[in-house]
Amino acid sequence: MSTLIKDAKVLEAGHLTLTDILIENGHIEAMGHELHTKYGAADHVICAGKHFVTPGLVDVHVHLREPGLTDKETIDTGTMAAAHGGFTTVGAMPNVEPVPDTPEKVALMVAENAQKAHVHVAQYASITKQRTSEELVDFEGVKQAGAFAVSNDGSGVQTAETMYQAMCGAAKAGLTVAAHVEDESLKGDGVMNAGPVADKLGLPGIPGISESSQIARDVLLAEASGVHYHVCHVSTAESVRVVRDAKRAGINVTCEVAPHHLLLTDEDITMDNPMLKMNPPLRSPKDRAALIAGLLDGTIDMIATDHAPHTDAQKAGSMRTAAFGITGLETAFATMYTTFVKTRILTLSQLIDLMSTKPAQLFGLHQAGQLKPGTPADLAIIDLEHQYEIKADQMFSKGHNSPFVGWQVYGDVLMTLVDGQVAYGKDQHA
Template sequence: MSVWIKNAKMLSQKEELIPVEVFVKGNKIAAIGNNLNIAGDDVTVIDAKGGLITPGLVDVHVHLREPGFEYKETIETGSKAAARGGFTTVCAMPNLNPVPDTVEKFQAIQQLIKDTAVVHVLQYAPITEGLRSDVLSDQPGLLAAGAFAFTNDGVGVQTAGTMYLAMQEAAKNNATLVAHTEDDSLLFGGVMHEGTRSKELNLPGILSVTESSQIARDILLAEATGCHYHVCHVSTKESVRVIRDAKRAGIHVTAEVAPHHLILIDGSIPSDTAVYKMNPPLRGAADRAALIEGLLDGTIDCIATDHAPHSAEEKNGGMVGAPFGIVGSETAFQLLYTNFVQGGVFTLKQLVDWLTIKPASVFGMDCGTLDIGAPADIAIFDLDDEYEIRSEDFQSKSTNTPFIGWKVKGETLYTLVDGKIVYSK
């Protein structure tokens, strides 16, 4: 099967939007140009209607909830949500039930992915057995089974010795350790950022140092072991500072930031409502400014959604007792384009790079480019027409996001994976 995409626009080397046609043959991009001469009966023609064509977006941080929490999300629904957002490769966290901490459990998830996913899903394995133990997982065995990288996302590795040994093992196996950084001893039951707004709402706060102190610890351990250390969802100005210092020192550390931490602050929270409860929490204005600066100067390498679905019942109430997390796969590009590209903070090329080639480069993935011979993983976006984010349009099982009702541009028109249309508006 072949696909001929006409009437699209792509970013040129001069960062200008120029007309283009793209021809896909099988699962590869076969031609890019104008006035292509395509013949044959088995050709599907897509009219992009002047939309922006990009490499399929890459998200190195999603929660697909299967197995164990299928009432929140499944691999099928989560991958369909990713496709609607323009993502063609997503990396799924292992905080599941059972945790995929053995080869057999991991292979069972791989089979579910093969059977039900509509986009490329790369599965993380845990750093330790059961996530909260100090017993290291079988890194060589899990890598051989297809593990993308290792993380205990959802909880921080609390013991420095455990992290040191895990990093030693990862360095030996040429694997990446991906860290949710959170010192449990500094949590004090917090549910939102410790600041003026938490006091106004009379809610227990989460200190910035809960995150940044563990990053500082891990960076020194990464230096000592030579491990590639990647920091999840950076949220504080102190975290940005220590990561910047580490990169200047030549330590192999990379980092991601989530769209909601770039767009919202704790002062955006209107009331004690769980839809704004996320981990790490929304921080202060100075933190958001540091995150934006960190992206622009290269301290933060890429953007990842931390798509974290929960049921309406779990999020229907106040913050205390509710789970952390919001969904993000279906709104990330659109919110970022509207708020930052149209707002003149980021260029369109910067945004596309942070969502494609940059995450692919951090983890050495063969994706994120729009070139002849590259995998035919492609997204097309409408940059002109404004639309409203509505829960009834979601492909995800869950709609727990504070962005319902926001008006944005950049709606996904088409998503192709391996040359096959997996989403169309």
């Protein structure tokens, strides 16, 4: 079975070039012009209409909520949201019920992902049993069962001894440790960034040091253990500084930033608004500036959404009681492109590097993040020219908890292909 994508604009050496793409049996067979003269007529033709065709986006930080939390999201709805956002590979976090903390549970989740997902799903195992205990998982066992990395996302590992032993075990098994960094003794009962805005609203704050102090601990443990240590959703200037210093010291550390921390600050919280409650919280304008600087100088390696869907009821009421988290898969590319590429802060090549190539490379997802002959036909066709409005009723995610609903943006995903098959097309409806 062959498919020809006609009139595609692809990035070559930083410039958009018009080409055709021939797909055979799920892989890219050739790219160029007049391909029919060598390969014959294709079984199917997709006209890209001179729109941008990118390697499928890669998000290493997604909450699919299945099993156990399917009122919020499912593998089906979450990966359909991913396809709608142009993502063809996502990393599924382990804060589900039951937690994938044994080889058997990991194997079951890998099988469920393969059966139900519309895109490729790389599965995390937890670092510790139940994700919050001090008892370590069987790192070699969970890797053999299909885990691509380990994380306790949603909870920071509170003791240095546990984290060090986890890093040693993960390093031996060849697994990345992706850390939610949060010292609970410093976080307290905070619901937003500690500072003048929280004080004005009368809401308890989460100090930035609760994040950066744990990173400072962990980078030294990572150096001692030799593990690949990845910091989830950095949000403070101090965190960026610690990671930058660690990289300069030769420590194997990488980190990600979420779109919402690049787009918003605590000054956007003008009232008790649960739609702006996430963990880590929106920080100060100074922190946002440091995150952008970290993207530009390479300290921050990738953008990851931390897609965290909740029911409407769970995001209602006050920030004091509502759930932490917002969705991101269906808004990430458009908001990033509009805010940073259209304004020439980033180039389109840099954005694709941050949202596809680097996460694939750094997490060993060797089949992802590429658009060249011989690789899987995982790609997205995106309209970069026409403005559109982000609307909740056009989302495939069960969760509509996004502060970006109503934003006018560019970068509309028209079609997403996974292994050469259409996973999302513009004519589909949520």
